[in-house]
Amino acid sequence: MTDTLVSFEETLAKFDPALGLEVHVELNTATKMFCGCPTEFGAEPNTQVCPTCLGLPGAMPVVNRKGVESAIRIGLALHCQIAEWCRFARKNYFYPDMPKNFQTSQYDEPIAFDGYMDVELDGETFRVEIERAHMEEDTGKSLHVGGATGRIHGADYSLVDYNRAGIPLIEIVTKPIRGAGEKAPEIAKAYVAQLRDLIVALGVSDARMDQGSIRADVNLSLAPKGQGSTGVLGTRTETKNVNSLRSVERAVRYEMQRHAAILDGGGSILQETRHWHEDTGITTSGREKSDAEDYRYFPEPDLVPVAPSREWVEELRGTLPENPTQKRARLQADWGFSDLEMRDTVGAGALGLVEQTIAAGAAPQAARKWWLGELARRAKEADVELVEYGVTPAQVAAVQTLVDAGSLNDKLARQVFDGLVAGEGTPEEIVAARGLAIVSDDGALSAAVDNAIAANADVADKIRDGKVAAAGALIGAVMKEMRGQADAGRVRELILEKLGQG
Missing domain, CATH: 1.10.10 (Arc Repressor Mutant, subunit A)
Known part of the structure; x- marks a missing residue:
């Protein structure tokens, strides 16, 4: 069933949106958060499990020090305070992919809290306040076989892979983002994009949205026009596990228009989780959203509190990468980009790709030309994020080297990109196999x-x-x-x- 929507313009004329974003970052530790099982992506189902992550009786968890270190570094990079003492808690609820019937998480005592990230959008800076960044473990993965949707409804049977259960996560939760107005969808996208860039720079995760190592939950509510800035919040919905930057923006826009249609018709919003459908661009109802008390949180009795020393925290502060805003200003000066060129590069999600291509030997304008032109067009046609298109910065630099040497022109270089996407080898091998070299004889x-x-x-x-x-x-x-x-x-x-x- 398709929801009734009102236009985006009409929504803004009558309501003030408020956003909340919960981003789950899967850490790249070698082992899980509370046991020694490996965390390699793509292993055969249920081959990376043990009594601890399966929740078998008598198995005792042990905290992964590297996971705590990564949590502290993320908190510091987000200008958070780092707790001198914090505890894990049990979040109790049943779901087949959670073998213990509770998730080991943090509740009222997160390791990092009260931070912020300044997000740049169209030359303006929006401060997104961070409520908390806390440690927890991931759940397993359910596979529903049969049926048309891949979901449990209509499936013939379900399988569960517990390899992911217990992998360390950091959940980063914003405070309500008010006053964004028409830019709310774009700010949501820009925040997640900038956060992903920061996570990659920290080296704590590969932040691959296509593999689920970074996932966003989008909370949205509407208040009557003029009341949103006074702190009034409407009833929220939470769209779960949105797995691309484009989808974050689209999910916010869709939910704004859906909420507005319900409220405008005299209805009320149900506090619930929603599922985002990439193919149709809509959300559908999941389950009625629980409040914190429904999870019956209580301190985890099998784990000692975490009390990072101030000396360790300051030592980790010294490992932080360059501030993203300062880094962009430095790169713009180094590359000679205009304000518009830099803004477009950031907006396309290509800053890191351009930087890596330049580091691999390409000139700044050439790197920018390929990523924001040919490759951005191809990624859009393939309906994937630019970073996930399948061509690496090193390959782009290699193609440009051939152009600079006179072995290729831009037209022929486009055929080399065809070969790269098809997995035909290196740019040099593709030129030789396809007979693409420039004739100078x-x-x-x-x-x-x-x-x-x-x-x-x-x-x-x-x-x-x-x-x-x-x-x-x-x-x-x-x-x-x-x-x-x-x-x-x-x-x-x-x-x-x-x-x-x-």
Whole structure:
């Protein structure tokens, strides 16, 4: 069933949106949060489990020090206070993919709290306040077999893989984001994008949204126009596990319009979780949202409190990467980008990709050209995030090296990208296998130029009369004959020499 929506403009005319974002970051520790099981992605189901992460009787958990260290570094990078003493808690609820029937998490005593992140959007800076960043463990993964949707309703049977159960997570929770107005969807996307960049810079996770190592839950509510800024919040819904930046923006926009339609029609919003559907761009109802007391939190009796020393915290502070805002300003100056060029690069989610391509040897403008032009277009057509398209910065730099060397032109380089996506090898191997190299041999070029002059006598006469601009038509004819693989510069020289203008 399709929900009734009102236009985005009408929504904004009548209501003030409030956002809340909960981002789950899967840490890249070698072992799980409370046991020694490996965390390798893509292993055979239920091969990375033990009595502890399966919740078998008598198994005792032990805290992963590296997980605590990563949590502290994330908290510091988000300008949070780091607790001098905190505890784990049991969050009790039943779901088949949670083997213990409770999740080991943190409740009223998170390891990091009261922070912020300044998010840049269209030349403006929005401060997103961070309520908390706390440690917890991931659940397993359910696979519903049969049916058309891949969900439990209509499935023939379900399978559960517990490999992911117990993998360390950091959940980063914002305070309500008010006053965003029409920019609420874009701010949500920009926040998650900037947070992902920060996580990657910290080196605590690969932050692959396509693999679920970073996931966003989008909370949204609407208040009557003019009341949102006074602290009034409407009833919220929580759209779970949104797994791309584009979907974060779309989910916020959709829920705003859906809420507005319900409220405008005199209805009330049900506090519930919602599922985002990437294919149709809509949300559907999940389950009625529980409040904290429904989870019957209580301190985890099998784990000692975590009390990081101030010396350790300050030592970790010294390992933090450069502040993202300061880094962007430095990179812009180093690369010679205009404000608009830098804004477009950040907005496309290409900053890290461009930086890595330049580090691999490409010139700044060339790196930007490929990522924001050809590759951004391809990623959009494939409906994937640019970072997940399948071409690496090192490969882009290698392609540009071939262009700079005169072995390729831009047209041929696009065919190399086809080969890279198809997995045909390195750029050099693809050029050789497909026969794409530029022809610079004077013998082959001279014959093609003679053919072009003979077939376009009128154009040749104009060039003999001094109208050298007409050479473009002959160059085009030569390029067509040689399937775009002629050295255009050398072709022009030969044309002018043969027609007395060299």
